Amino acid sequence: MMTLHPKVIDLTLGRVERLLAALGHPENGLPPVIHVAGTNGKGSTQAMIRAGLEAEGETVHAYTSPHLARFHERIRLAGELISEPALTALLDECVAANGGEEITFFEITTCAAFLAFSRTPADWTLLEVGLGGRLDATNVVAKPALTIITPVSLDHQQYLGETVREIAGEKAGILKRGVPCVVGPQTEEGLAAIEARAAAVRAPLFTHGEHWHVWEERGRMVYQDENGLLDLPLPNLPGPHQIQNAGAALAALRLLGFGVVAAEAAVTKAQWPARMQRLKQGPLAASAPSVELWLDGGHNPAGGEALAATLARMPRRPTHLICGMLNTKDIGGYLRPLAEQTDSLTAVSIPGEKNTLPAEETRDAALKAGMEATTAPSVQAALDAIVARDPAARVLICGSLYLAGQVLKENG
CATH class of the missing domain: 3.90.190.20 (Mur ligase, C-terminal domain)
Structure with missing residues (x-):
């Protein structure tokens, strides 16, 4: 599979769009999509959202990267990790549909995930961006239900730009016309880039420090937005940075119409390996x-x-x-x-x-x-x-x- 394309990373949407067309456009048949970009906290935020949704009885597809121990960790179908035989069959189908054309490993596995998600009923699809946003293989969903940008900082400069402003501009490429975006804590230049993109596509922003706030108080976590205040336990994922990740997850869940049950589960039941x-x-x-x-x-x-x-x-x-x-x-x-x-x-x-x-x-x-x-x-x-x-x-x-x-x- 790694011989499919000479570059392991080559950011463009052309190859993915061609293969998805050959597969019958499975990206158009996904359950409502929550698309998550950012430098740090993407996986933790997504794990908290999934915990919150599942506590409400919702079924959730999830796509994450990279995997840790085994590749099939990247694809979760209606709450369960995809089986090795099912994943192998999907990849074989994608390779056949690709017809020997150049494509990267991440691109073909993203297409396999979309194929799996389109064929298995669920209430939601959580998509984590692999790298950047604008040209990432996941950025082919025309109308997600919600987008999220977690904190942006310097990483992968060889692909995304030398400054936080440039990198944030790439991450903000997931914003879609009229689709609300939850924005986690950002530097001034990062937020400016996100706001510029939001204005260009008329995407309403729900921004940390302006539309929602989160902090620790007396060994508890307090979240506040225009709908009121939540007094919750500290996140079960260790580290003070998980408070801001939890805040973004709660903002997303509230925007989607979920209440206290989802909020409490998000901060107490999330599982995300290799993060402390x-x-x-x-x-x-x-x-x-x-x-x-x-x-x-x-x-x-x-x-x-x-x-x-x-x-x-x-x-x-x-x-x-x-x-x-x-x-x-x-x-x-x-x-x-x-x-x-x-x-x-x-x-x-x-x-x-x-x-x-x-x-x-x-x-x-x-x-x-x-x-x-x-x-x-x-x-x-x-x-x-x-x-x-x-x-x-x-x-x-x-x-x-x-x-x-x-x-x-x-x-x-």
């Missing part, structure tokens, strides 16, 4: 029962800041990072916020990933950020070394969703 996920079971956890073991897939400067803020809120405990990153990421920007919250970093290369940053380069970047740093040949070796010198530590495996996926796969 505590690992308590599996071979890796069993090999180090005395440590507090965590996993996080954040990988850009905003992800590093969110992770540092999460660690700052946790009970103080010696904290050691096991970190592997891709060579396309701003490693210095990711590590700098973490330096004050951690005691050491052990760098690893991501196994089986050709774009991995060598462990030695990750170590050197950590030293430059003021961290105590070394290397290890594997996550297990790194964990063993940390346990040997600090058996009651907190250990956080971080730096990449690809590394997180490997860990989840190996940890069962």
Whole structure:
């Protein structure tokens, strides 16, 4: 499948539109679509919306990327992960319809997801943008029910632009004429780009800080919009940044007409692996029962800041990072916020990933950020070394969703 097109990422809609036409335009037969773009928080926000909808008895299709351990995690049909045989059959059908034309891996799998969604009854379809928005393969739905843009920051500059304004402009490409858009917290320049696009297509915005507000108060989460105030538990997904993600999810659910039942479920029942996920079971956890073991897939400067803020809120405990990153990421920007919250970093290369940053380069970047740093040949070796010198530590495996996926796969 990866030989379908010479470029793994090549942003254009032409190939997807051609294949969807050959498949009979399944994108026109989806249940109402909620389309989510943004740099950080897309997956968490989508998971909260799904939890809220399902608590109301609604059935939900969901498309996310990338996967962590197994590819079929990307496609959820009416609440259940698609089976491997069903996915294989859909991909075979798409490859046959494509007739040997060039197409990327993400494009053909997006078409397979649309095919599955169009053939299985459900009440809603949640679509997470793969990269950007304007030219992303998911951006072929003419009239979604709702769009969402989570916080925009610097990431994937080689594809989306060098400034937050340029990147936000690409994300805002999912806005459609007359379709409301929930806007999460943004920088001034990011919001300006989103507002410009909204004005051009006459899309009503429902913006954080103007139309909706969310904050923590006395160990609870308070959400407020023109329909009133909600007093809710803190999100079950850890980290102070999840409050703003929950706010966007609640804004979306309220715009769609759902009430307190959906709101409470959104913040208490969402599941989203590798976002400050505590690992308590599996071979890796069993090999180090005395440590507090965590996993996080954040990988850009905003992800590093969110992770540092999460660690700052946790009970103080010696904290050691096991970190592997891709060579396309701003490693210095990711590590700098973490330096004050951690005691050491052990760098690893991501196994089986050709774009991995060598462990030695990750170590050197950590030293430059003021961290105590070394290397290890594997996550297990790194964990063993940390346990040997600090058996009651907190250990956080971080730096990449690809590394997180490997860990989840190996940890069962």
